[in-house]
């Protein structure tokens with residue numbers, strides 16, 4: 606089924622500084638393209654350094670403002686280094702998109718503790734560290750907005766995804782709590798809840814996985830998630846905080 610990719614709203618995020626974790630590829634790269642296309646200065650952070658640099662260079666070659674930094678979201682020292690870098694260069698952070706995530710499909714009975722801990726460390730602790738470390742810079746913004754990328758598998762659960770689903774459900778509680786605690790500083794915190802999205806993770810099974818259970822009959826293009834992120838971080842969503850934006854082609858309504 607074809608669809609027209611959503612287009613950026615020029616200038617809507619002018620003069621905003623955005624940090625996107627997992628920005629080297631997939632949804633993170635689409636978020637970077639969209640936010641930069643709306644005028645933001647975008648910092649892509651990832652552990653895939655070559656791919657991340659290439660993605661940033663591609664954006665710059667289109668006349669957009671983008672740069673790449675190495676950041677393992679599970680490493681507190683990496684967050685501190687990126688905090689110092691942003692502080693020195695901009696003195697604030699307007700937009701934080703905690704998008705980095707990993708998945709490992711294993712029945713609960715066979716899930717190793719090591720694998721469980723790694724998934725929680727990246728998907729859940731990564732977002733906690735990001736918000737805790739960047740809070741002083743978000744406070745320095747008059748438009749502070751955070752998006753945490755959950756998944757429909759968080760609320761629903763899914764066979765083979767115990768650690769992943771737990772991490773993504775945990776992100777929803779973390780998001781609501783951060784929204785409450787950050788509201789007095791005018792910082793909004795919301796969760797993005799994607800259904801199936803066409804990214805390198807599931808390139809091997811274009812019509813498999815969640816597609817048969819998705820009423821719209823396809824996975825999302827990453828640009829469709831990027832449009833939702835752009836909405837959540839821009840002033841059109843100025844009264845939206847502590848909520849979940851579900852972008853799943855109807856998966857949850859089955």
Ligand SMILES: NC(=O)c1ccc[n+]([C@@H]2O[C@H](COP(=O)([O-])OP(=O)(O)OC[C@H]3O[C@@H](n4cnc5c(N)ncnc54)[C@H](O)[C@@H]3O)[C@@H](O)[C@H]2O)c1
Nearest residue numbers: 627630631632651652677678704705706756799801802804
């Ligand atoms: N693709 C889907 O169907 C789908 C559905 C729901 C939710 N999600 C979530 O969307 C987010 C983006 O995933 P995607 O679909 O673009 O997949 P992806 O694998 O293409 O992108 C994930 C990115 O995160 C990066 N990353 C992994 N570990 C990291 C770490 N420790 N520190 C920094 N970066 C790290 C990867 O290198 C990669 O660039 C993830 O949180 C994922 O769980 C994806």
